Amino acid sequence: HWDADDFVFNGKEYSAIIPTTGYEYFIEPCFGGGAVFLWLKQANPDLKCIVNDVNRELVDLYNHVKDNPDTIIRLMDKWEQLYLVLDLEKRKDFYYLMRTTYWESGQHMQGKVMKSALLYFLMKTSFNGIWQTCKESHGEFGTPFGLGNQTDKVYDKEQVLAWSKLLENTEIKCGDFETLEIPESSLIYCDPPYVESFTSYGTIFDEGRNDKWIKPGLKLLAKNILQMCEVDEHTKWGFDSEKYNVSPRENI
Numbered sequence: 534h535w536d537a538d539d540f541v542f543n544g545k546e547y548s549a550i551i552p553t554t555g556y557e558y559f560i561e562p563c564f565g566g567g568a569v570f571l572w573l574k575q576a577n578p579d580l581k582c583i584v585n586d587v588n589r590e591l592v593d594l595y596n597h598v599k600d601n602p603d604t605i606i607r608l609m610d611k612w613e614q615l616y617l618v619l620d621l622e623k624r625k626d627f628y629y630l631m632r633t634t635y636w637e638s639g640q641h642m643q644g645k646v647m648k649s650a651l652l653y654f655l656m657k658t659s660f661n662g663i664w665q666t667c668k669e670s671h672g673e674f675g676t677p678f679g680l681g682n683q684t685d686k687v688y689d690k691e692q693v694l695a696w697s698k699l700l701e702n703t704e705i706k707c708g709d710f711e712t713l714e715i716p717e718s719s720l721i722y723c724d725p726p727y728v729e730s731f732t733s734y735g736t737i738f739d740e741g742r743n744d745k746w747i748k749p750g751l752k753l754l755a756k757n758i759l760q761m762c763e764v765d766e767h768t769k770w771g772f773d774s775e776k777y778n779v780s781p782r783e784n785i
Contacts, residue, residue: 551722553577558719561585562710564595569722574699585706585713588664590652590674592707597649598693599700606690608650613687616658624681628658636670657688 547569553576561570564584573580586592597605616627635651642648652674656662659676667675706713715721 560721582703594649602697628678
């Protein structure tokens with residue numbers, strides 16, 4: 534989720550269908566890994582952005598990468614050093630110890646940089662970097678251990694610093710997409726979770742929730758139920774969808 538090249542394989546598609554200028558705000562109601570945000574901010578560094586995600590753990594992590602990158606790096610360096618000298622079985626044990634520590638940190642650690650750094654370490658050493666919960670995690674990150682095949686590093690500190698810089702003039706919110714206030718002259722890029730996905734995001738996203746994306750002002754953007762809209766009178770972009778059939782340059 535944090536690699537700077539996450540968006541590369543889609544780079545040409547992004548540049549072909551998403552304008553980089555002509556609006557004041559970029560809005561992403563389901564931020565997730567932020568690949569489109571990353572691409573846009575590198576194309577237009579002064580762009581004002583509002584990003585939102587319902588996942589409090591993820592939002593806290595982004596906020597601490599934005600405000601406390603040095604602390605994140607210091608803790609990650611410490612855990613990385615301990616982890617890399619271990620063999621595979623001991624790495625697995627270390628991972629599950631860290632995961633239990635994360636769960637046991639409880640609500641009193643919610644929003645603290647230590648808890649977010651623990652989450653980041655788990656994300657970088659878990660199975661395929663996917664987000665899953667489990668019964669024992671009580672709604673928090675619970676993905677199992679990954680391959681444990683890191684050689685010289687667990688993470689890239691330069692990417693943490695780069696993300697911190699990109700997030701400087703970005704407002705990071707945590708809440709339901711329906712409550713998000715949208716300023717005028719905004720480009721909205723919507724990438725909701727897959728309906729009934731194997732990946733669990735700690736919230737229910739079924740057909741009913743998915744259909745709430747389709748309302749006046751929303752335009753579909755082609756990938757999964759990927760959507761983009763502008764809230765002023767100059768709606769310019771939209772793409773055919775198998776389910777909703779919204780046509781290019783059609784005003785709603």
